[in-house]
Amino acid sequence: MNNFKTLFLLIFGLFSVALFASPEEDLQKFRDYFENRFPETEFSDYKNGVYSIDLSSREQWESIEDFPPYEINIEQGEELFNTPFKNGNNYASCFENDGIGIRQNYPYFDENRGEVITLELAINECRKNNGEKPYSYYKGGPMADLSAYMASTSSGKIFDVEIPNDDRAFDAYEEGKRLYFTKVGQLNFSCADCHVYQTGSKLRADIPSPAIGHPTHFPVYRSSAGRLVSLHERFAGCLNRVRAKPFKAQGEEYRNLEFFISYMSNGLEINGPGSRK
Numbered sequence: 001m002n003n004f005k006t007l008f009l010l011i012f013g014l015f016s017v018a019l020f021a022s023p024e025e026d027l028q029k030f031r032d033y034f035e036n037r038f039p040e041t042e043f044s045d046y047k048n049g050v051y052s053i054d055l056s057s058r059e060q061w062e063s064i065e066d067f068p069p070y071e072i073n074i075e076q077g078e079e080l081f082n083t084p085f086k087n088g089n090n091y092a093s094c095f096e097n098d099g100i101g102i103r104q105n106y107p108y109f110d111e112n113r114g115e116v117i118t119l120e121l122a123i124n125e126c127r128k129n130n131g132e133k134p135y136s137y138y139k140g141g142p143m144a145d146l147s148a149y150m151a152s153t154s155s156g157k158i159f160d161v162e163i164p165n166d167d168r169a170f171d172a173y174e175e176g177k178r179l180y181f182t183k184v185g186q187l188n189f190s191c192a193d194c195h196v197y198q199t200g201s202k203l204r205a206d207i208p209s210p211a212i213g214h215p216t217h218f219p220v221y222r223s224s225a226g227r228l229v230s231l232h233e234r235f236a237g238c239l240n241r242v243r244a245k246p247f248k249a250q251g252e253e254y255r256n257l258e259f260f261i262s263y264m265s266n267g268l269e270i271n272g273p274g275s276r277k
């Protein structure tokens, strides 16, 4: 079979299951699709985003990662993490295993509350429950530093997002998936158009990365912004790019989207924070 035909069948296959399949089937389709599309890329390397498929820019990126620009954020995050609240409690008291090495367990579907809980949401809830003001989800700062530190303590742990046997959890997953595949904005693109179908092709100066492996390395220090950027800010950046109205960071839409893409990254290692241009 020639490549074109294979690609067509794969895309068609992905589309047909995208609407009706179980999460396990979706996951298998995604993996098979990328395995066929980029036979040179080891599955474990998708944690490196675009550098898993764009070897020409990889070397430069690796030399940046030798002296990571986010090192200081991890240190600041650690200090914040270990500073007690006014009431004497600390972040560790809000999380399992005192908050160390748990990044891979987020997001999860909370069956008591009936919604997806992300790490950053949980950090702010921890603050509120201890009488502290929540941090902003935008423009780096203490939330991004805490999230970077907590991710760093999970380095090498494997994403294993579960979808509990609960209709509401399945709906949250489906909502995230729907957003991923729905064309939006004046330019009429879906996330999947760029991060599944056009992955690897040059879009202006950029190559969109594969859809699997996105959340493993967040938050990301972007040299273009000169600061850490959260996953939800990145979602908003991509929506702006196609001239669609972004949603609110940590709103239900992005939490469901994060649930979907994190499930699609199951089996990959946490390697956050990361750096990007």
Ligand code: HEC
Residues within 6 Å of the ligand: 048, 049, 050, 179, 180, 189, 190, 191, 192, 193, 194, 195, 203, 206, 207, 208, 209, 210, 214, 215, 220, 231, 234, 235, 238, 239, 241, 242, 257, 276
């Ligand atoms: C018009 C094409 C396009 C669309 C549509 C698009 N993106 Fe992107 N996205 C890019 C490009 C280009 C980059 C920068 C290169 C890369 O992928 O790292 C990027 C980067 C990202 C990153 C950061 C990757 C990393 O490793 O740092 C995430 C996460 C992401 N996009 C998610 C999404 C989601 C979710 C949607 C839908 C809401 C979306 N994108 C829609 C083109 C697009």
